[in-house]
Amino acid sequence: MLKNIFKWPLSYDTGNVFVFEKSVLSVLANSHKNAYAKAKPFPHVVINDFLPRDVANQALTEFPPPDAPLWLDWKKRDTIHQPRKLGIGSAERLAHASPSLQHILFTLNSHAMLEFLETLTGIKSLIPDPYFTGGGLHQILPGGKLTIHSDFNFSQHLKLYRRINVLIFLNKSWKEEYGGHLELWDPTMTSCVQRILPTFNRCVIFNTDKSSFHGHPEPLNTPKNITRKSLALYYYSRDSNEGDEDIRNTNWQVRPLENE
Numbered sequence: 484m485l486k487n488i489f490k491w492p493l494s495y496d497t498g499n500v501f502v503f504e505k506s507v508l509s510v511l512a513n514s515h516k517n518a519y520a521k522a523k524p525f526p527h528v529v530i531n532d533f534l535p536r537d538v539a540n541q542a543l544t545e546f547p548p549p550d551a552p553l554w555l556d557w558k559k560r561d562t563i564h565q566p567r568k569l570g571i572g573s574a575e576r577l578a579h580a581s582p583s584l585q586h587i588l589f590t591l592n593s594h595a596m597l598e599f600l601e602t603l604t605g606i607k608s609l610i611p612d613p614y615f616t617g618g619g620l621h622q623i624l625p626g627g628k629l630t631i632h633s634d635f636n637f638s639q640h641l642k643l644y645r646r647i648n649v650l651i652f653l654n655k656s657w658k659e660e661y662g663g664h665l666e667l668w669d670p671t672m673t674s675c676v677q678r679i680l681p682t683f684n685r686c687v688i689f690n691t692d693k694s695s696f697h698g699h700p701e702p703l704n705t706p707k708n709i710t711r712k713s714l715a716l717y718y719y720s721r722d723s724n725e726g727d728e729d730i731r732n733t734n735w736q737v738r739p740l741e742n743e
Contacts, residue, residue: 500586501590502590503590503596505595508595508596508598508599509598511599512599515530515603516602516604519603519688520605523676523677524668524670524676524696525670525692525695526604527687527689528603528687528689529685529687530686531684532685534587534651534684534686538587539653539683541583542651542653542714543683543712545580545581545583547580547622549569549622551579553577554569554571554576554622555570555572557569564629564630565630566628567625567627567628567703568622568624568627568628569621569622569624570617570619570620570621570622571615572617573614573615573616574614574615577620587714588615588714588716591651591714592612592716597610597611600649600688603688604647604688604690606690608721608722609646609719610643610718610719610720610721611716611718612641612719614641616638616640616717617635617715619714619716620712620713620714620715621712621713621714622711622713623663623703623710624710625703625704625705625706625707625709625710626702626703627711628698628700628701628703629699630736631672631696631697631698631735631738632696632698633694633696633697633734634648634691634733635732635733636691636724636727636730636731637723637731638719641719643719643720643721644719644721644724645691645717645718645719646718647688647689648687648688648715649686649687649688649714649715649718650665650686650687650688650716651686651713651716652683652684652685652686652711653683653684653712655683657682657683659680660704662699662701662702662704663699663703663711664699664701665677665679665681665698666697666698666700667689667695667696667697668738669696670696672696672737672739673739681699681711690724692727693724693727693734696736700738
């Protein structure tokens, strides 16, 4: 697991408006790009303290509680593969979040972030999703889970192929026994290769293709007042990943122990 080795801020704070500092992001991307390409089971990186601490704290402070009206009703969604998972589904619902939380997400879709991701991943001409389809804000309630899967690979709205996922966790004082680890599985679904604890301000970036199997399959073991919170950003390109041109939906997987 890689850590952010940089001590200076990743952004300027101009009158309480958060913007990335491109030159610092460039150094960060170049320091991680070789490890990203070689990471197993598929290209990825884990960067701690990704957002400036005050920005991460603000995102957590203004993160909508489970009873906020912007969340979709999880009971009316996929309760088999992602029970007790709250999402907003689109930018239309995001409009009900605080302006500053919206701004943080918009900054994660900015030109500076795109250049950082292109250098880090080697994927050129990335395009953000201003509609936040399936992304934006996620919150898992106690007992909830996310079955191992690979993501849908095409946006019908944008008419573009999905290439990169960025997750930023917002969970302070998170204990190992709470679970909620992001698991990365090998392409044959034989074994879990990486388990990443969703600790505060930890950013996970990874390629998304037909065999990038990930999720948190074990039910969340938290007290009733603690949830698993994250920002979720997805990035697209005109071209698909090689060998992944056929349009597909989310591909849910069964772990070996679940077959027994």
